[in-house]
Amino acid sequence: MANLSLKHIYKVYPNGTKAVNDFNMDIKDKEFIVFVGPSGCGKSTTLRMIAGLEKITYGELTIADEVVNSLEPKERDIAMVFQNYALYPHMTIYENIAFGLRTRKVNKKIIDEKVKEAAKTLGIEEYLYKKPKEMSGGQRQRVALGRAIVREPKVMLLDEPLSNLDAKLRTQMRSEIVKLHKKLNTTFIYVTHDQVEAMTMGTRIVVMKDGFVKQIDSPKNLYRYPSNKFVASFIGSPQMNFFNVTLKKQNNDVKVEFLNVKEEISIPFDKLVKIKPNFLDGTKEVVLGIRSENISLKKSSNSLKMKVSHVEELGNETLVYGDLDLNNDAIGDSPTKVIIKIPGFKEIEAGSIVDISLDFSFLHLFDKESEESILKRVPDNNYVNVEVKDNKLDLFGLEFNLPKAILLPSSSYEALIPLEAIKVKEGDKVKVKENEEVDEKYLLTLDINEHVLFALNEKKYQSVDISIDMSQITLLKDGKEVICPVERNNVFVGEFINKKIKDGKIKSHNEYYLKFLDEEFPSTDLITKKMCQAYDDRRVFHEKFSFSFRPSSIKISDSGVKGKVIKEMDYGNNKKYVTLKVKDHEIVVLDSKAKVDDEVYITFNIDEIGVTEIGRDIKVI
């Protein structure tokens, strides 16, 4: 029973292939995590890295608050069930299950008790003295499970354990594994390529593709709020319907124009309030996604015409296949292909033209290029138009004083306000339209003079007073950034070097430095260890890195690197930043005392450094 933490985990093979890219996840005790994705997406590799069977190229893996990167599998207190069972063929079932305990020198009597108990749990008591070859596939998989559970490991790893079983046995074993998880009360990590297994077993699912994590969420949220087109298409059967469209806002509606057919519908803007506004100008191509059960066969003012190609009656439901293009027959990858799921039996003739209506509450919209959702459950930013007048920011009629750091000519600007930058407290100035619970927080939909603004908060409110942390906002004028968030990292290109220092005629020791800004900064033990662990060989001393520091990780002191203050940014409430000019670099530092034109010295808190290898874009620290 343990927590797991995977921080910036990479698997890079010697030929440069990245099997796993920047995998980050915290797994809580007793969770049932499922890694799912198509073949070659890196799910098994990640599991094997957790098991210790595959070396972690970069990153940090923690099990029960202990870094286990360099520990052998047996020292990690994990157990694993393999896809092909991997039983010991020359041993009896009893010996197979007992082997792990015997190597740990457990008392014979206890071994006997535990083996028999595990066998009883899995219903294989009568086979204990048989050899694996005398058992069926399902029974062998139970033995493999028994071998894993008998040790009572901190973490159970299961690598596609059911993929070799037939459909009926798979369903049975699926529920048995879920029961086993509840009974054992330990952390399970389960790899599968079967989305049904993932949806029915996991408390949280990790969807992977090409070595990247595409989304981590509960089965319900993955289905309801896919964060990209891949997740939307991978989860759910039949697959989500996708159409290429453009969106244009017209008063309180959004006009949706289907690009491959001359069809148009209007959606009330209320249904799309979380959308990124720059996609509403009617020029950008967008992918509209809707699940088959959210399309109905009925005529409405907003319905579309569909030509039915064929119908599948499945007993409890009917799948209707068709095409929005009335000259097409939905064969192959037609961009206008539609699948509709309707409950019960429905007799529809192939070739007939029917009216279909989309349920706008369940629409998904994705950027055509990046395939990322533009209608996220929790938007990244509020995209709003603001007015600046007399050093005050007018947000839909609400006025906010701009800090001294932001000096702008009076004009209208586009603003990107992160949800975290909006601070709410109980009050009566702004009405809260909705409090939506999201991951133990509340997404507040604020109604400011009939305009919508989103904020995240620990509590829910009916009405609030709001303030904005101006250091986090971005202001744009004609698409160009005029004010950027100040808490951006200071980034320097440099290298990691070592120096051999002679202590005597024979003795010597190594000293390690980070070299950037043409200066050498002594590395700390922690950073040296992480850098050297990340590379097996001397390559660490030949690579170029980008070193990043947050403004709060750089301090003005009596000695260090010399620089000159060129700008002060006072955001009020004792939050003041200064911009320094240091050897052609502009560095932002959190400091309340320095004044413009002061000559100061800065030091870097090396332990708070972020390191990325430039060549392969790998986050080392």
Place this chain on the structure above:
Amino acid sequence: MSKDKKRIKRRCKKTLDVIITYCILIIVAFIFFFPCLWLILASFSKSGSIYSFDGFFPKEYGLDAFITLFTDTVMYNYQRWFLNTLFIASCSCILGTLLTILTAYCMSRFRFKSRKAMMKTTLVLGMFPSFMGTIAVYLIMTQFHLVNQMWGLILIYSAQAPMGYMVQKGFFDTIPYSIDEAARIDGASNFEIFRKFILPMSKPMLVYTALTSFTWPWSDFILPKMLLQDKNLYTVAVGLMSLGETEFARFAAGSIIIAIPIIILYFCLVKYMINGMSAGAVKE
């Protein structure tokens, strides 16, 4: 042509095929078996000399050659040669098998720098006949003072055995790696995996390796002839070659007796040389 005629023609063709096949097989079997038969009959020759044969076969038959082989030990101590050969072959078999199996296991299971280069090198070196290096081997053994010593031979045989590790490596490659991984997670070390899992699953290959490691020193002539000078250290092959021309029956008898242990060994171990040791381990 009627259907019956066609059927008769097909049957005749089939019969002719069988007759030709069996004729060829009989000829080949005769070519292989005749020298053995001739040697067996020669060993029962009463006169002992090859010159007294009537054509191919001896004129008179008796067990004299077999008796003198073990009784007349003054000039030709067959018993001694037999024990020497047994000692050299047994030691070489044990050491050679161990080294071959370990080499094959390392090459199959571990990935290390220059592994592929080493595999290619051994493959290329194996293409050269072993006697090419005899002079070098003799010089090396002289330097190590191992000429005229049985341990010299044992070392050469044992050291050369792993060169033929490829067959064993191929066998280990067929044992699923997930068994190693499962054992590693269960807490086994590399040596434990080798001892408790790989070896029990490799019995057929162990038997094959042991047999080949035994038969080579058992029947080798070149190396013992070159390295052993003392008559008391002779192996059977060298000893039999030192027999006089009139002692052909004794030579034949000695050759037949030396084949017996290998035949016994083969029949004892053949039951292990079956497939299916890893049945049930993984889903195939």
